[in-house]
Amino acid sequence: MPKKGTxxxxxxxxxxxxxxxxxxxFSEMDGIYYSVSATTRAPREGETHGVExxxxxxxxxxxxxxxxxxxxHAEYVGNFYGTPMDPVDAHLAAGEDVVLEIEIQGALNxxxxxxxxxxxxxxxxxxxxxERRLRHRGxxxxxxxxxxxxxxxxxxxxxxxxxxIVVNDTVDGAVHELKSIVTACRCRRENRGFVLE
Ligand code: 5GP
Numbered sequence: 001m002p003k004k005g006t007x008x009x010x011x012x013x014x015x016x017x018x019x020x021x022x023x024x025x026f027s028e029m030d031g032i033y034y035s036v037s038a039t040t041r042a043p044r045e046g047e048t049h050g051v052e053x054x055x056x057x058x059x060x061x062x063x064x065x066x067x068x069x070x071x072x073h074a075e076y077v078g079n080f081y082g083t084p085m086d087p088v089d090a091h092l093a094a095g096e097d098v099v100l101e102i103e104i105q106g107a108l109n110x111x112x113x114x115x116x117x118x119x120x121x122x123x124x125x126x127x128x129x130x131e132r133r134l135r136h137r138g139x140x141x142x143x144x145x146x147x148x149x150x151x152x153x154x155x156x157x158x159x160x161x162x163x164x165i166v167v168n169d170t171v172d173g174a175v176h177e178l179k180s181i182v183t184a185c186r187c188r189r190e191n192r193g194f195v196l197e
Contacts, residue, residue: 003193005092006185007114008099010178011107012122013152015134017168018101021122024175026099029182033091035100038064041079044139054084071113074105077147081106095193097182104155111161118185120178121162125169127153 012018026032038054040061049055056064061080064070073082083100091098100110110117124130130152134145159165164181168174185191 001193001195003095004191005094005096005098006182006191007088007092007110007117008097008182008185009107009110009117009119010099010101010122011104011119011155011162012168013124013130013155014148015130015137015152016122016124017133017171017174018122020171021166021168021174021178022099022101024171025178025182028175029179031095032097032099032182033087035083035088035098037081037083037100037102038070039079039081041081071100072102072106072109074103074109076103076105077144077151083110097186103151104158108158108161118164118181119162120164120166120181121159122166122168122174122178123156123159124152125167127156 010018010022022034026034036050036054038056038061040056040058041053043049043053043055047053058080061082064082064084065073069085070082071085071088073080081103083102083106088098088100100106102110107119111119124133131149134140134148140148166174166177
C-alpha cells in the first residue's frame with residue numbers, strides 16, 4: 001500500500017499571519033510541497049517570480065483557465081490568483097503532502113472538486129488585532145487596507161466550511177497547532193501505507 005499525500009488548503013484573512021506560520025511549519029517539517037500560485041498582482045518589494053508567485057499578465061492568466069490548467073482560481077481585491085494543477089497532482093502522487101495557501105472562494109472550490117482535501121482556517125485573535133497587523137506590515141495603502149479588512153470579515157464569516165481552525169494568537173502556538181494537524185493526517189490509516197509484518 002503506497003503512502004498517500006494529503007492536500008491541505010490553508011486559508012485565512014490577509015493579516016492573520018498565514019505566511020509567517022506556514023514558513024515556520026515548512027522549515028520544521030519535511031515532505032510538504034508549497035504550491036506556488038499564479039497571480040496578476042504586481043510583485044511586492046522582495047518578492048521573486050517563481051518563489052512567492054508566478055507573476056503573469058491577465059492574458060496569460062486567462063490562457064491558463066482556457067487550457068484547464070488551474071485547479072481553482074479566484075479574483076481577490078482586483079487581481080486574479082490561481083493554483084496550477086499539474087505540480088499539485090505530481091507531488092500528491094509521489095506521496096508528499098501539498099499545501100495551498102489560498103483565499104476563501106478558492107478554498108470552497110477545492111473542497112467541491114477534491115472532497116479529500118483538508119481545510120484549515122487560520123484566524124486572527126480579533127478583528128482589531130487583524131487591522132493592527134495589516135497596518136503594521138506597511139505594504140499597502142489606506143484604501144487597500146480597508147478593502148482587505150472588509151474582505152477579512154467576509155472570509156471569517158465562512159469559517160464553518162473548514163475542518164480545522166487555528167487561532168494565531170502567538171506564532172509558536174499556531175505553528176504547534178498546524179504541525180499537529182499535519183501529523184494527525186499522516187497518522188491516518190489510509191495515508192500511512194503501513195503494513196505490520
Ligand atoms: P496576497 O496578494 O496578499 O499575496 O494574497 C491575497 C490573497 O490571495 C491571500 O488570501 C492569498 O492566500 C490568496 N491567494 C494566493 N494564491 C491564491 C490562489 O492560487 N488561489 C486563490 N483562490 N487565492 C490565492
